[in-house]
Amino acid sequence: MIHYTLSCDSQHRFDGWFKNAEAFDQQVEKGIVTCPVCSSIKVEKALMAPAIARASETMSVAAPDPAQVRAFMRAMREKVMAEADYVGPRFAEEARKIHYNEAEQRGIYGEATRDEVTSLVDEGIEFLPLPAIPDEHN
C-alpha cells in the first residue's frame, strides 16, 4: 500500500491509499478517485512542502583533552627548567649573545618583554615561548 496526500482542483486535501503508484495513476485516469468534499475527479498528488534541511553549523574539529595539554606543557616546562639556565629578565640579552657566539651555547630560559621578543624574532634568534600552565599560578 502507498499513501498519498491528494488535492482536488478546488484545493481540498485528503488522504488516499493505493496499491502502488501505478494503481493510483490508473484510478485517477478512470475517474475512480474523487474528492470527498466536492466529488471532483480532478485529483492529483498534493504538493508537499519540501523538507528544509537545516544547514549544519557543526564542523569536524578535534579538541585536545585539556588535561593532556597541561601535562604536555608541564613536561615541556620541566624539561626546559631542568636543562636550561634561568637568566630571568636578561633572556633577550643572553639569547642574543648565544646567537652571536658571544656566550656559551646552552639552553636558557627567562622572561622577555614583547618588544624584546619582537626584536629576537627580527634577528632570527630561535626561541620558544614557554607555555603558561592554566591551572598553575606560580
Ligand SMILES: [Zn+2]
Ligand atoms: Zn474537492
